[in-house]
Amino acid sequence: MVPTKIPNPPLLQLDDECVDLSKRGFMKRGLLFSILAATGGALSGCSKQSFAPGYEWLQPQDLLLLEKISRVILGGSLSDAPAVIERYLMSWDDLLTHFSPATQSELRLLFDTLHNPLLRGPSTGIWGDWSTVHPTSVKRFLDRWQNSSLETLRIGHASLLQLSLMAWYCMPESWPQVGYPGVPYRDALVTEPNHF
Amino acid sequence: MTIKDIFSEGVAEGWKVYSGAKLDQDTTFEADVAIIGTGAGGGTSAEILAKRGLKVLLIEEGALRTSNDFNMDEKTAYSEMYQEGATRATKDKAISILQGRAVGGTTVINWTSCFRTPEPTLSHWAEHHKVVGSSAAEMAPWFELMEKRLNVETWQLPPNANNVGLKNGCQTLGYQWGVIPRNVKGCWNLGYCGVGCPTNAKQSMLVTTIPGALKENAELLYLARAERLHIKGDKVTELECVALDNDLVTARPIKIRVKAKYFVLSGGSINSPAVLLRSEAPDPFDLLGKRTFLHPSVITMGRMKEKVEGFYGAPQSIYSDEFQWKNEQGPMGFKLESMPLQPMLASTNFRQMGLALNESMSQLANCQAQLAMMRDGFSDHSQGGEVQLRDDGSPVLEYAISDYMWDGIQRAYLAMAEIQFASGAQSVYFTHSDSGWVNSWQEAQATIKELSLEKYRAGIGSAHVMGGCKMGEDPASSVVNSVGEHHQLENLSVIDGSVFPTSIGANPQLSVYAFSSKFATHLADKLCGEGDCLRVVNG
Numbered sequence: 001m002v003p004t005k006i007p008n009p010p011l012l013q014l015d016d017e018c019v020d021l022s023k024r025g026f027m028k029r030g031l032l033f034s035i036l037a038a039t040g041g042a043l044s045g046c047s048k049q050s051f052a053p054g055y056e057w058l059q060p061q062d063l064l065l066l067e068k069i070s071r072v073i074l075g076g077s078l079s080d081a082p083a084v085i086e087r088y089l090m091s092w093d094d095l096l097t098h099f100s101p102a103t104q105s106e107l108r109l110l111f112d113t114l115h116n117p118l119l120r121g122p123s124t125g126i127w128g129d130w131s132t133v134h135p136t137s138v139k140r141f142l143d144r145w146q147n148s149s150l151e152t153l154r155i156g157h158a159s160l161l162q163l164s165l166m167a168w169y170c171m172p173e174s175w176p177q178v179g180y181p182g183v184p185y186r187d188a189l190v191t192e193p194n195h196f
Numbered sequence: 197m198t199i200k201d202i203f204s205e206g207v208a209e210g211w212k213v214y215s216g217a218k219l220d221q222d223t224t225f226e227a228d229v230a231i232i233g234t235g236a237g238g239g240t241s242a243e244i245l246a247k248r249g250l251k252v253l254l255i256e257e258g259a260l261r262t263s264n265d266f267n268m269d270e271k272t273a274y275s276e277m278y279q280e281g282a283t284r285a286t287k288d289k290a291i292s293i294l295q296g297r298a299v300g301g302t303t304v305i306n307w308t309s310c311f312r313t314p315e316p317t318l319s320h321w322a323e324h325h326k327v328v329g330s331s332a333a334e335m336a337p338w339f340e341l342m343e344k345r346l347n348v349e350t351w352q353l354p355p356n357a358n359n360v361g362l363k364n365g366c367q368t369l370g371y372q373w374g375v376i377p378r379n380v381k382g383c384w385n386l387g388y389c390g391v392g393c394p395t396n397a398k399q400s401m402l403v404t405t406i407p408g409a410l411k412e413n414a415e416l417l418y419l420a421r422a423e424r425l426h427i428k429g430d431k432v433t434e435l436e437c438v439a440l441d442n443d444l445v446t447a448r449p450i451k452i453r454v455k456a457k458y459f460v461l462s463g464g465s466i467n468s469p470a471v472l473l474r475s476e477a478p479d480p481f482d483l484l485g486k487r488t489f490l491h492p493s494v495i496t497m498g499r500m501k502e503k504v505e506g507f508y509g510a511p512q513s514i515y516s517d518e519f520q521w522k523n524e525q526g527p528m529g530f531k532l533e534s535m536p537l538q539p540m541l542a543s544t545n546f547r548q549m550g551l552a553l554n555e556s557m558s559q560l561a562n563c564q565a566q567l568a569m570m571r572d573g574f575s576d577h578s579q580g581g582e583v584q585l586r587d588d589g590s591p592v593l594e595y596a597i598s599d600y601m602w603d604g605i606q607r608a609y610l611a612m613a614e615i616q617f618a619s620g621a622q623s624v625y626f627t628h629s630d631s632g633w634v635n636s637w638q639e640a641q642a643t644i645k646e647l648s649l650e651k652y653r654a655g656i657g658s659a660h661v662m663g664g665c666k667m668g669e670d671p672a673s674s675v676v677n678s679v680g681e682h683h684q685l686e687n688l689s690v691i692d693g694s695v696f697p698t699s700i701g702a703n704p705q706l707s708v709y710a711f712s713s714k715f716a717t718h719l720a721d722k723l724c725g726e727g728d729c730l731r732v733v734n735g
Contacts, residue, residue, distance in 0.1 A: 075550035077557065094271065098281030098444060102586050142549065146629065146652075154652045155289045162292075165543040166282075169557070170271035177554075179561030180507055180539050183268040184386055189394040193265045194204060196215065 055089075057096040057104070062111050063089055065130045072138045073164040077177055084173050091167040110156050123153065199395050202403055203262040211410040213260070216419035216439030222451040225417060227253035228723070230435055230456035232422045232471060234258075235301020236708035237692030238462030239401025240342070241716035242409035245460075248720040249729040252414035253454060254406065255437060257421035257467075258298035259444050262402065266392030270540035273391035276444060277305050284466075286581065287594040290651035291492055292544075293466075294659045297444075299418050300402030301464060303705060306659070307389045307511045307536065308378040308398055310348045311702035312339045313710070316521055320574060325697035326668040328678045335710055342709035346379040346399040353385055356509025359534045361498060361564035363514045365615030371518035376533070378510065379705070387509045387536050419444070420452050423589070425459065425475040430686045432459045458723060461690045462712075465489075465661035468694040469583040470591035472665070472675075478684035481672050484665065485583030488593055489699035490658035491569040494605050495535070495545050496612040497556075498564040498621030499633065505561050506537035512703075519611050520571060520701060528578065528604030529571040531702060532612065537565055547629045547655050556625065556633075566616060568608035570601060573663065573698030577601075580699075583664050597656070602649040605656075609647065613640035627655035660704050667695040680715035691715045 052060040067085060071078055079085065096104065113119050114130075121127040124141035145157035168174050175182060183190065207213055229245050231238045234256040246252045259276055266273075274282035277298040284293040296302030318335065321327040342348070355363060355375070366373035383397040396403050410416060419440040425432045437452035461468045469485035477484070516532040523529065535541075537560060545565065546556045572578045581595030613624050614637055623633040624640055628647050634640045647654070667690075668674030671683040674697075680689040693708045700707050723729060 073549045073553070075554045077554045091271065095275055095281060098275035099283050100280040100590055101445065101588055102590055102592070103280055103283050139550070151288065158289065158652050161547070161549065162544055165546070165553075166271075166274070166540055169543040170269075170274075170540040175539060178539050178557045179505075179559075183388070184508065185384070189199065190267045191199070191264045193267070194201065194260075194262060196203075196260045 055093045058089065058093050059111075061115055061130075065111070065114055066092060068130060068133055068135070068138055069142070069160055070164050070168070072135050072142060073161055074168050077174060078168060079173055087171065087173070088168060091171055092163065095163065095167055107159065110159065199263050201262050201264045202396065202407055203260065204264065206407055206410060211407075212413070212415040213410070214415070214417045215260070216417065216437070216448065216450070216452065217442045219439050219450050219452070222453075224453045224455065225253050225415070227251050227415070227454070227456045228729070229253070229458045229460060229719075230255060230454045231460040231462055232435065233301060233462035233464060233467065233692060234299050234406060234416070234418075235296065235401060235462060235464055235692065236303050236705055237464070237712040238460070239300065239303070239405035239409070240709050240712040241460050241462060241691045241719075242414055243405035243412075244713060244716040245720050246409040246412035246414040248724050250720065250723060252409055253456065254409065254414060254416045255420055255422055255435070255454065256299050256301075256416070256418040257440065258296070258301075258418065260299045260418050261304070261392060263392075263394055263396050266388075266394040268386075268388040268391055268394055270391055270538055273305065274540065277392060279466075287584070287592045288651065290597060291490060291595060291656045291658055293490070293593070293661060294657065295464065295466065295661055298402075299416065300400045300406060303400040304392055304402050305390055306400075306705060307703075308380055309512045309515075309533070309703035310343070310346070310377045310379050310706040313707040314521070314701050317698065317701050321697050325666070326670045326673065327697065328669055330678065330711070335714070338710040338714045339706065342706065342713055343377075346404060346709065347381040348377050348379045348706065350375050350377045351510060351513045353510070355513040356387070356506065357500075357502070357504040358506035358509065358537065358564050359512065359514040361500065361504070361616065361619040361621070362516060362532060362534055362566060365617075365619030366516050366518065368618040369615065371516055371615065373514060373516045373518075376513050376515050378513070383510065385510055387507060387511050388538070389511055390536055390541065391538070417452070421447075422463065422471050423474060425471065425477065425688070427475060427477060427685065430478075430684060432685055432688050435459060457687065458719070459688045460716075460719070461665075461688060462692040463694075464692050465664045465694040466583055466591050466593055468690055468692055469664040470585065473583065473585050473591070474589055477682075479675070480684070483673070483675050486664070487573065487580040487666050487697065488583055488595070488664040488694075489573045489580045489662045489696070490595060491531075491660040491662075491699050492572065492597070492601065492605075492656050492658055493567050493569045494608050494612075494654065494656060495568075495627040496566050496609065496616060497545055497625045497627070498566070498616035498619070499559055499623045499625075500562050500564050500621055503561050504564050506534070506563060506565060507539065507542070507560075511536035516615075519607070525575055527607065528575070528601060529701070530568040530604060530608045530611075531571070532615070533567050533569070535565050535567045537563060545627050545655070546625070547627060547631070547653075552632070564616065564619070564621065566612040568605075568612055569660070570604050570608065571699055571701045572601065574701075575600065580663055593661075597651060605654065606644060606647075606649060609644045610641065613637060613644065629653040660699070662693045662696045662699050662704055665690045665694040666697045668697060679718045680711075689715060689719055691719075
């Protein structure tokens with residue numbers, strides 16, 4: 001088998017039981033990502049391959065979502081300056097494009113769940129649009145996922161946390177606060193890459 | 197002063213180096229020996245085989261990145277030179293796995309610690325896994341050979357403050373500690389080993405054996421992922437590869453075929469079993485990919501009164517085996533070391549958000565890190581994980597954390613906290629979602645009892661992947677024999693860390709070098725007789 005493109009997310013097996021779309025039903029059956037995969041994102045129509053301008057992975061609706069989540073995870077350390085926020089989101093984008101196809105698919109599914117109006121509420125407790133969400137609601141959703149009985153949501157929380165940390169603390173803008181002066185012997189050792 | 201870029205100069209002098217991203221049509225390569233993977237096993241094998249006159253082709257899925265590219269930038273390094281963009285993890289994502297993916301393999305991004313395979317490990321293999329010829333005395337010449345080749349020496353400069361913490365704590369408590377031997381030459385003591393050595397001091401495969409092989413007319417094909425071996429009966433007839441794009445991820449519609457008389461599989465753990473699984477290689481006893489080990493690791497951060505600046509200085513120079521060999525079959529042992537604290541990597545040691553995270557990271561320059569690597573694979577309660585293939589053919593490791601391991605992890609937290617407070621730490625944080633900063637050894641002991649022993653809450657990582665193509669004399673319990681030859685396939689050897697029957701119980705690179713040099717020399721003797729080969733005619 002010679003893969004020639006990033007494959008679609010693998011279809012997970014649906015329960016034979018009837019899907020209960022009530023909040024409790026979702027949480028009990030843990031079909032969250034299964035349903036999204038099975039419907040191919042049809043419920044939200046969000047899985048188009050259209051990236052935000054200048055980005056190679058993140059879609060337009062991902063940007064605000066990520067900013068809101070990151071502000072809660074990274075707290076006051078994340079700058080307010082729009083230019084820095086944009087560089088931070090580009091940092092995420094850069095990291096994401098290098099993940100394996102399987103991991104990229106999983107994260108796309110995670111984002112699509114957070115955008116999907118039918119799935120967002122039951123899984124996060126956030127029923128409104130991300131543009132109106134208050135930081136306290138974001139914090140509550142992250143805590144909920146971290147402590148969820150559903151492994152998928154605990155994994156989702158761990159992923160959002162780890163990737164936010166990686167995307168921010170690789171940026172020089174984050175370093176003054178952590179007392180990291182940057183790389184040593186810059187003049188001698190920072191060189192033009194080979195571009196082999 | 198300018199650092200020489202070995203590869204740029206080498207290519208200019210005529211080294212045959214090909215990129216899968218640049219091939220413009222389907223291509224067939226031919227060689228006497230095709231080596232899949234250019235890490236510790238592949239590099240070592242390539243030089244030995246090429247020096248004997250064999251025509252060697254090295255095949256690497258990763259990119260070619262060399263000293264000009266190593267600008268000590270964490271994002272670039274973790275994205276480009278680590279498996280899955282540094283997001284490789286066990287199937288349930290409970291354990292994150294740092295493994296390299298580049299010309300030179302994991303040796304390009306490791307932290308330079310070199311230990312001979314511990315004698316108890318070698319004895320265990322002979323006694324329990326039917327491995328022959330690898331007693332400490334029999335392996336000594338191979339360790340010596342590779343220690344000399346890679347300039348392995350006990351680190352002579354003073355340990356940085358990050359490592360001094362471990363030493364001081366152990367001294368205060370009367371615990372065993374030692375200085376770590378490192379494979380470096382002319383080291384600037386910078387601490388950026390994990391993102392590619394910018395001065396070529398680290399004696400990785402990239403700057404030693406691979407140039408050595410290329411100078412002997414070996415050829416290197418990178419950005420080419422080995423997909424499947426074609427097998428007829430008990431012989432491998434060819435290898436099918438797919439070319440990768442410069443984004444390092446996307447497969448290009450270019451087919452690469454490699455014909456060789458002999459195939460050496462050096463993809464490392466997870467990757468080597470994956471090639472054999474994708475190839476549907478004979479596996480009559482269902483062993484392939486099983487018994488894969490990780491040295492699962494947990495971390496504590498100690499906050500010191502003085503500046504530590506653990507982001508500078510040789511990252512690992514002190515170790516403690518106080519808790520490693522207390523019991524052969526009893527509670528799980530672990531080795532203690534430190535780890536580098538550049539900010540991107542260090543931040544993932546804090547499972548905190550918001551204010552708590554800000555507070556912890558603001559004190560990074562005063563943090564001293566400790567790492568406990570669990571010695572998995574020696575007990576019936578620790579049989580390792582299993583490599584599986586995802587739908588797209590890529591590998592994933594399924595590894596369950598047993599109660600036996602959780603018990604070991606809890607004791608590791610206790611040991612590390614005790615040592616950090618003994619070294620003068622004002623407070624200690626455990627890489628665990630339920631941890632805050634505790635202010636005394638007494639408080640630490642109480643806290644550790646409360647820390648839930650649960651995946652995702654406890655942060656667990658691995659920087660050492662071992663096993664999956666186990667060696668041994670009995671085909672019913674091993675994939676390859678004691679010199680790496682596949683039990684069922686006549687012209688295939690596995691020469692990398694996937695042959696180890698258990699974890700090593702020490703940082704594994706020197707073990708891989710020593711066993712690989714032994715296996716490759718045996719292979720060279722087999723293919724050439726005791727002298728050099730005339731070019732072995734493909735036939």
